[in-house]
Amino acid sequence: MGNIVVSNVSKAYKRYPNKWARMLEWITGRHQHKKAWVLRDINFTIEPGEAVGIVGINGAGKSTLLKIITGTTQPTTGSVRVDGRVAALLELGMGFHADFTGRQNAYMTGQLLGYSVHEIDVLMPRIEAFADIGDYIDQPLRMYSSGMQVRLAFAVSTATRPDVLIVDEALSVGDAAFQRKCFRRIQEYKEAGTTLLFVSHDTETVKKICDRAIFVNGGIISKIGKARSVCDAYERLLFGVAVNTNESKNEIVPIYDATLVSKSVEVQYGSRGAEITNVSILDAEGAVTNIIPEGHPISVNYDVGFNESADCVNFGMMVKSVDGVCVYATNANANIQNSKKSFQSGESARVRFSLQGNLVPGTYYLNVGVTKEGLEKEEMLHRRVDVLIFRVVSAHPYSSNGFANLFGNVEVKKK
Structure with missing residues (x-):
């Protein structure tokens, strides 16, 4: 359980030149649209218990791929097989109703995930404790902040350990303390055998929690392999170009990233x-x-x-x-x-x-x-x-964590 197999998956959306073209196509039966391909020939297999990250710029096709894997969108060509129970946290609050209370949304979402009402009754204290939104659990969802919504969504989706856990960028909305709480639960489930598919722009998190990574660029797989090497390739695309300093080493040339804007937080x-x-x-x-x-x-x-x-x-x-x-x-x-x-x-x-x-x-x-x-x-x-x-x-071949880079040299000798 927990196996994911993606075979020759492609996805195209119809693009019409104007608002009348769709009706004209329906009346005449003649194609009035062009196909806009967002994914092309995607193939990979994720083994049970493996943690795999997906990286890529906005618009690369990552979210469409996740929707196909979870079954909320059908591929134009190809097939996907997922074994076991899937818990997916995709678009923020997807499936929630703004006029229902948090508790009502938890029951509704829980039943969509396959739980019975009795099972949700048993799980509800665990959901409330993890979401930690206090009395807001019985308030309408429209009163929630985006962070509160993601707290509830994650708490419901992970109330029990799934065979497959799929997490999109939604966790980036939560505060730092709750993100830490989420990643502890993800690590706990991963160690217990849950297969993890994790999409994030935070390459350092991908490197820390994922065994492998997939770099999606322009709707195709640009690179697949060990998380560090794939994330390095993605960072080179984002932040600089590789310059040959000698025959065996590439170095990243620093540049300015205009998207790192501090105005809203200063x-x-x-x-x-x-x-x-x-x-x-x-x-x-x-x-x-x-x-x-x-x-x-x-x-x-x-x-x-x-x-x-x-x-x-x-x-x-x-x-x-x-x-x-x-x-x-x-x-x-x-x-x-x-x-x-x-x-x-x-x-x-x-x-x-x-x-x-x-x-x-x-x-x-x-x-x-x-x-x-x-x-x-x-x-x-x-x-x-x-x-x-x-x-x-990253500009070094070795792995480092924490804040300070204290690395000098490592010497290992047999005694």
Whole structure:
């Protein structure tokens, strides 16, 4: 149980030139449409208990493929065989009714998954405990946030261990703590023998929890194999091109990814006695970047304009993880060669922190700030929280986890 076999699957949708063409085709029997192929000749087999990730840009055909595997969409050609009970978390809240309460939706979705009413009665305390939405369980779904909806959907879909668990990007909506809770359950089911099919843009998560990965690009399988090598190929497409540095090694050239936008999450505060502007991350050649190969040097730069005179000024920066953990923080006065400086109103400063990018692959957030000494404590003149988002991508053959890249060398000798 838990076997998935996808054989020669292709999917096309009809594309009509105008709103009348469909009716004309129905009346005359003559084709008025063109076929838009979103998947072409997809073939792969997933063994029971295997964890496989699917990666690819938006529009590559990943979600269509999952819908075909779960049976909600039929392929134009080819076939799919799935053995065992399937739990699928695809589009957010798919199958939920906005006017039903969370409890009613749980019963309705549970029955669609094949549970009897009695079985759902037994499982309901487990569902409520995992979703952890409190009294909202008896409120209409239209009152839920997107995060609450995904909590309930995941709790219902995984109330018992399925033979096959299929998870699309829906988990990215939940908060960091709930994501951790979900991944613990996924790991628990995986270890118990559940087959996992996991779609995500977060390649580091795919590498950590999946044995193999499939790179779907333009409706075809571009690469299939070990998760790390497939994710590296996907990252090269997204973030840079491979450049031959010697005969045996490829290196990722850092570039700027315009989709890493921090505007919606940035927070600013302080007395505004100074103003921080022009925050940037530069690579070793001085080019603006937010995609950094693991271990490569970078610099954090920003300008500060002073709106009022300030004595004993200090400049700082901090790097945080996605879930808000401080990965590294420092300030100008941490370097004993820097004396505390004073500035007059109207003056400005250029700040530069030179760093070695010893972070493991993942997504990180940059904070910057400027303070001055007050009578009792430092006064925050201006702080910009999550001002930039940047991503560290793999540039080494070995696997690393955590935050810091401490790798130097490994020596193993027989005693």
